[in-house]
Each structure stands twice: as structure tokens, then as C-alpha cells.
Amino acid sequence: MEKVLVIGHRNPDTDSICSALAYAHLKKELGVNAEAVRLGEVNKETAYALDYFNLETPRFIEKVDEDVKEVILVDHNEFQQSVSNISDVRIAEVIDHHRVANFETKDPLYFRVEPVGCTATILNKMYKEHQVEIPKHIAGLMVSAIISDSLLFKSPTCTDEDIKAAKELAKIAEVDLDVYGLEMLKAGTDLKDKSMDELLANDAKTFDMNGHKVEINQINAVDLEEVYEKQAEFEKAIKTHVDKNNLSLYLLVVTDILNSNSDVLAIGTESKKVEQAFHVTLTNNRALLKGVVSRKKQIVPNLTDAFNG
Amino acid sequence: MEKVLVIGHRNPDTDSICSALAYAHLKKELGVNAEAVRLGEVNKETAYALDYFNLETPRFIEKVDEDVKEVILVDHNEFQQSVSNISDVRIAEVIDHHRVANFETKDPLYFRVEPVGCTATILNKMYKEHQVEIPKHIAGLMVSAIISDSLLFKSPTCTDEDIKAAKELAKIAEVDLDVYGLEMLKAGTDLKDKSMDELLANDAKTFDMNGHKVEINQINAVDLEEVYEKQAEFEKAIKTHVDKNNLSLYLLVVTDILNSNSDVLAIGTESKKVEQAFHVTLTNNRALLKGVVSRKKQIVPNLTDAFNG
DSSP: OOOEEEEOOSSOOHHHHHHHHHHHHHHHHTTOOEEEEESSOOOHHHHHHHHHTTOOOOEEOSSOOTTOOEEEEESOOOGGGSOTTGGGSEEEEEEEOSOOOSOOOSSOOEEEEOSSSOHHHHHHHHHHHTTOOOOHHHHHHHHHHHHHHHTTTTSTTOOHHHHHHHHHHHHHHTOOHHHHHHHHHHHHTOOTTOOHHHHHHTTEEEEEETTEEEEEEEEEESOHHHHHTTHHHHHHHHHHHHHHTTOSEEEEEEEETTTTEEEEEEESTTTHHHHHHHTOOOBTTEEEETTOOOIIIIIHHHHHHHHHO | OOEEEEEOOSSOOHHHHHHHHHHHHHHHHTTOEEEEEESSOOOHHHHHHHHHTTOOOOEEOSSOOTTOOEEEEESOOOGGGSOTTGGGSEEEEEEEOSOOOSOOOSSOOEEEEOSSSOHHHHHHHHHHHTTOOOOHHHHHHHHHHHHHHHTTTTSTTOOHHHHHHHHHHHHHHTOOHHHHHHHHHHHHTOOTTOOHHHHHHTTEEEEEETTEEEEEEEEEESOHHHHHTTHHHHHHHHHHHHHHTTOSEEEEEEEETTTTEEEEEEESTTTHHHHHHHTOOOBTTEEEETTOOOIIIIIHHHHHHHHHO
16 A cells, blocks of 8 residues: 655654654554654654653654655645655645645645644544544653643643643543643753754744745743853854845744743844834843743734734 | 624635535534625526525625625635635635645634535535534535535546535435436526626636646536537637637537536637547537546646646
8 A cells, every 4th residue: 555654844843743643543543554754853852752652753754755655744734844845745634733824736635724722632633533542652642742832731822622632632641731741841941962053943943924034943941041041152053044044034932831931032134023023122132022932823923914014 | 793704716606605605604503703705696506506495695795894804715715716805804714625725824724625526515524513403405505516516426526425415415405416406507507698708707717738828618508509509609709818818728618417528619729739638639629528527627637738748
């Protein structure tokens, strides 16, 4: 049977890795020869989840293998966030919870995007729709994805559906949401052993905003100042990255997972757009965005408006 | 409560009108202030269905009313097929069964595209998911949409899901699929009162094929010869249209809904491509394409290959 790859986005986060694995499992149960793959290194948070539930890291690919004709995208739909040769393969399905943009197919497909906090929340419904039981380790991955994307339900992207799904999945996975959740999130804030290049690529996504290339990278932390001890080093590396990639703006978002604020560092010719977008003043290229923890619901829409305004 | 408009595509067909009405009904049952609207004249087939189930034609709009902030798109997602000021409003949902292209939002949304033959087939599932009962007249509209899009299940775009949904809906609507279906399709083949310009614009779509501008217009008929009584008049009007719009090919596809064949009239410098595409010989600019009824699945792909070959 022809193989179908299940692919999360570049610079994968916990949802991209775990939902790829969870959906590949569901497809296999439904008789499809599906394999979850990843487009980058797994972060420490994801590694914690995989280790806890005793699962192997998916295979890394740079591009879709030549003998593969079909792929399924999870947790993303914009082509620039996907595998490099995405235009050469048939996209059979998309399961996602982000805005829809920069996506195009020749043929109809199964395209399911819902405005919930996490791809795994949609997958939880799909398991039910197909009446397939979720095994303990897969439920563990799915609840990890929801905890990660919702910052343990503190993010404004989190919906009642996410909370309900997480509770169901935690039960199957036999974990205490608060205890397991905080341990997993904390594991992700461990930045030691990371090179500056790794930190910059951490969870970076590129967006087109009114013709401007904008890259936004989010790092979770329990101690913001500890991250910014390296500010000078960050700025130097970011400037090089901005020049090399013709970015109009690179925004580093350091998110305090305990207090739900973000301290951002803005570099690029369009850094003033950050001031307009959030009604703040950048001091030493930085600003504290109170109550801002979501790139998708808070940062991208506000910045997009500032670029279009 | 803020009003949400449910919008089908321009040059609306039966699915676009009926699915807008059927989905607006479901949303209202779920507590949303939804109104179905239309972007063009209803055709005679649709008018037959509305009349049969005693429903009013949705309100015509040229653009989204100024006080409306949210819309739901059914049966389309490409912006050029939608209302002119689509970029100025928030798209809350898309329910569709076409390819995804030329679509973009700032925010996550509910975007549901499935590779089935008709939007109403997806809506049938959604009624079940929300456990809302489908009233008789709404079921009538939904089964009409499926009959229309599938040419009573004869189109290669028709899936098992469409047939299953149509059978369920026909039962609720208390109609015999074959009897009602054929009457409705026949109503759509009534070409009298139509000017030559209206006939040429009927269901015309333009495609780029390897740099050539190709326009394909489909007309359903029960008596092909009756349509071609006007062949000389058609040819004259088409030639003027071809010159005016720099078309390489205008293909009039007259589809015999009883026998599932199409008799095509090809005008333009590239009319030979029709011969290559379908292995036929044009006689008097016409050829019978046996078993060909779908522009999307049969005509466009074969012609595209001929232009690329």
C-alpha cells in the first residue's frame, strides 16, 4: 500500500510532533499506511512527553521521499511552514487550528480547520467520529499537545473544547493534569545546551504581512531575566539572521508561563510596528506585553493590523 | 445579536442557494442570527426546488451590508467567486467541497472542506453532529443540491457519501429521488426566455491552459438537438465573444442529463485540442463526448493535458 506521510510544521512544537503521531496512529487503525515524520529537532518539552509515554521520535525528513505521492498536514497549512517540496505532492488532508493562508491545491481534499486551541483537540473528536479507541500512550501525547498549546489552559487560544478534551485524555493517559502539565512545561524552558542558532530557530514562524517578511519566535520561560542575560548575544545573532533572510522584522517573544506575560525583543526596519500593534514603547529594543501569551491570537493579528494600517 | 450572512458563490447553482439556506437554518437552531443570501439570479432548476418546498428565494446582495461583521461561505472558498468586499469582513466559517485556493484569513476559523460531490452532503453530517433534526423542507433543499451537483448520481464527482445522504434526505423530504430528481433537472434545462448573451454566460468559467485562455460553458439538456437548433446563432455570438476576449477556445458543453453524454461545440484557433483531448473528430465544429458530464473531473483535466502535451 502506498505510504502517506503525516507532517507537522517546521521547527516543530509539541502539538506538531504529537498530533502527527496521534493522527498517523488513527489512520493506521483505519487501514492507511501512514507514517508520522518531523521537519526539525524536537524541543525539550516534546522530548519530555515522548519519554514519559515511552514513544520514539518520528523520523526527520528534509523533503518528502521520492516514492511518496500523498501527504497529510497537521498543525499547519501555510506552505512556507511545511516541507520544501510540498508543491510536488498531493495533499490529501489538512487537520489544523491556525488561520488559512498561502495554501492551494488543484483538487478537492479533506481540509479541517477548527478555531480551537490545539490540533489534538480536533483529533480527539476524530477518534470518536471513527469510533477508534485511543490507547494510553497516544492519549498521553494528545494531552501533552493541549497542555503545550494552551500553556495549561492559560492562553486565550484555549477553548472549552480543549479543556474538555484534555480532561478526557488525561484520564486515559493516567496523569494528573496540573502535576504532569507543569513538569512538562518546565522541561521546555530549559535553555542550557542550546546554541544561539538553536534558540533563534526554536519555535520560529515566518509570516507575510502586507509584503513584509516577519519572523516570530516564541520561547517559554519561568524566569524572563535569565533569558535576557543573553540579550546582546541575541541581538547580534538576530541582526545577522534578519540581513541574511531579508526580514523586515524579527520578534523574539519570551513568555512567562507562570504569570502569563511576554517580554519581546524586536529587531528590524519595521520594529516600530510592534509599538503600534501593542501600544507600547520599545526600550532597549524590548517591551513587556502584559497578558500576551499567544502568537496566534494576540501577536499575529495585532501585528498584521499594524502592517496593514 | 449580530447578524451573520451565509453566502454561496456568484452565478449561484442549486447547491449554493440551497446549502446557504440549509446552513443558515442549522445556525439559527444553534442560536446564531444567520441569514442566507445570494450573489446572483437563481436558475430555473433552483427555482423549481424552492417552489416545490415552498421556500422564499434568499435576499440578493451585491456586497456585505455595512453593519455585518461576519460571514460564512458555503460551496466556495476562492475570493474571486465570492462577494466583492469579502476582504473587509471576518470569515467565521467555510463549508465547501472544492479545491482550496485564493483564500486567506488573519484569524483561525472553522474551515471544513471535504472531497465529496456536494456541500449539502457535509451539512447532512453537521446536522447529525449537532443533533439537530432536519425539517422536511430543509431536507428537500439539501437533496435538491445533491441531485443537482451529481446529475442524479451520474457525475464522476459523486461519492458514496453523497448517495447515502441523498437517500436519507429524500426520505425526510418525502420525495422519490428519481421522479423528483428528473423533474428538477428538467426544469433547469428550460432555455426559453433566455437571450443568446444569457446562454453564453450561463455557467461559463474561464481557465488558463498553458498560456491559452479557454472558456467552458455547460448547459444541461434533455434534448440536445433542440439546443442545437440555434447552432448558427450560437456560433456567431461565440465568435464575437472569442474575438472580444482573446480566447483560444470557447467550448460549449451541452450535457444530455438522461443519457450522460455531452455534445460539444468548439470555436477558436485551438479547437483541435478538443479532438486530441477526447479522441474525437469535430464535424461541423461539434463532437459527441460519450459518458462525459463533469467539467471539473473530465473536461478540464483532459483539455489541460492536451494543451500541455
